[in-house]
Amino acid sequence: MQSPNSGGRGDGGPSPDDEFAVIERLRGRFGEAARAVQPSGPIPPEGDTWIGDDAAVVTLEAGLRAVWATDLVVDGVHVDRRICRLDDIGYKALMVTVSDLAAMGAWPRYALASVAAPRGTDIDLLGDGLAVAARETGCVVVGGDLSGSPALVVSVAALGAVREGAGPAPLLRTGARQGDHLLVTGPLGASAAGLRLLRAGRSGSDPDTAVPVAAYRRPRARLLEGEVARLSGASAAIDISDGLAGDAEKLARASGVGIALDRVPVAPGATAEEALDGGEEYELLVATADPDGVASAFVAAGLRRPEPVGRCTDPATGLTYRGSPLGPGGWRHRF
């Protein structure tokens, strides 16, 4: 999970300690170790996806793959206990992990939930939120771990399975092609607006704050949207955990395309900047050569019609918004 709603682009190119650079080095290390386990054949094997997508896709036996993701939620980094209740934190920790599966077009079946918490933390309240999110997503919490800790950290792993031949393969970040249309599953910026309101001391009980505050506190994974996108011929998808600009950049990088954003649907109460840069949306950004087909499938499934935001372009053009280049977007953890 990315840190929330940074509301601004990064401070330049990657440093050796930025998240993406660290992940690349870890991928190398773990790939070498995998080669020792699996001395022949491609790494990862054909059809598997390891580090670098929303979720990992791993073969369990011939024809059956697990789709598997994990996310961390850290107090003081992703959430702030002064404005987030513990049940909201539990809810969010499960929902954001499930959202990684939604972005693959996969359904979560099971979750493990681990909580490292300072003494005095109301684990029951946190558990209430985890249980509500589990029920809402049709996912069963089957285990986890519990530990004391100087800081509150919640780690959730979610597991689904897909059998080969039961529809198209999981939707990857790498599948977008030049010319593809980009759609989002809903208007953006509500979560960032909710956080801004909470930080300003507003509650979620006023009519003008209820929707953005709920979007921040109780984000909903777009599971059906992801599944319909996969079944209706999308080429790639990513969940907008990091802001549209940041996640469009990740999609572009993974697929080897440029991205020209030309329109950003703004959620009620949000600013245009919040819609472009605010994270923790969990709407999906979907690439497809057939936007009308995908949109019709959404409507037929009773979902909101996805909205066009731009196109995939030549990689040389990079990431642009209304023709102007966007710098490296989104929040990165530094170590």
Place this chain on the structure above:
Amino acid sequence: MQSPNSGGRGDGGPSPDDEFAVIERLRGRFGEAARAVQPSGPIPPEGDTWIGDDAAVVTLEAGLRAVWATDLVVDGVHVDRRICRLDDIGYKALMVTVSDLAAMGAWPRYALASVAAPRGTDIDLLGDGLAVAARETGCVVVGGDLSGSPALVVSVAALGAVREGAGPAPLLRTGARQGDHLLVTGPLGASAAGLRLLRAGRSGSDPDTAVPVAAYRRPRARLLEGEVARLSGASAAIDISDGLAGDAEKLARASGVGIALDRVPVAPGATAEEALDGGEEYELLVATADPDGVASAFVAAGLRRPEPVGRCTDPATGLTYRGSPLGPGGWRHRF
């Protein structure tokens, strides 16, 4: 993962905030949520094991079950960075999670590794340790999450799969029966002794400290031992993460038996108390009606002959060591 090497029994009965009581309440919450997802049939379904064992066993499709576990390692709680290197922490985080699968007689296939770390943490060094443990256990790290955090927390999830009919089912904590013999896969207390030596300022480079310090820093999951126990007719197993006394108590409670310990093999350099109460051993405690059959299978597989430590008794006799009652054992997190 339990906290290390408490070297003493708990301070009496469960409080509403102790780990076991909290887990029981969470099990209730998650069970209710599961009932909403799965309105008919038993919860968990026949053959599945959810919260309460070393690992969860969950059905992915007819005849195929995942064995799935997660563990947290928290700096200042389970490890102390003043005496543990980051690569040792990474190694341990993966190994202790894999050990939960070993206790089920299941082999890990894949792992997700998540790290929440303060700025300045050498994630590469931590990753080195994770990669070494992955290679040693034949497990591939296929994803994870990386976040800033006020405290270092490493969370690893490990996944294996078992097909029905491919040998006996995973070994549970609930399978021990009155009269069963109890075996351990090796002498105990080495890890606790290693921690004691490190805390006293000793290094692991002296001939008399190398073995216990390595046992503490680089514990090895007993994967082959767990598999051979499962295949040779063990009735139950648990890994000794929490001290023999503490884990024997958990096994007794889960299986509804008493346990009479009469002998504890002590590792070189460890005290008798460290062997009985020291945690983080990752040797397995195995129950079986046929100790000679299990021991022969171990020897035939090239493993050390497991050593008898006691018997399963009438539940009314509780947990005893050489005839004297043992209080509630092992370390519990309190919230």
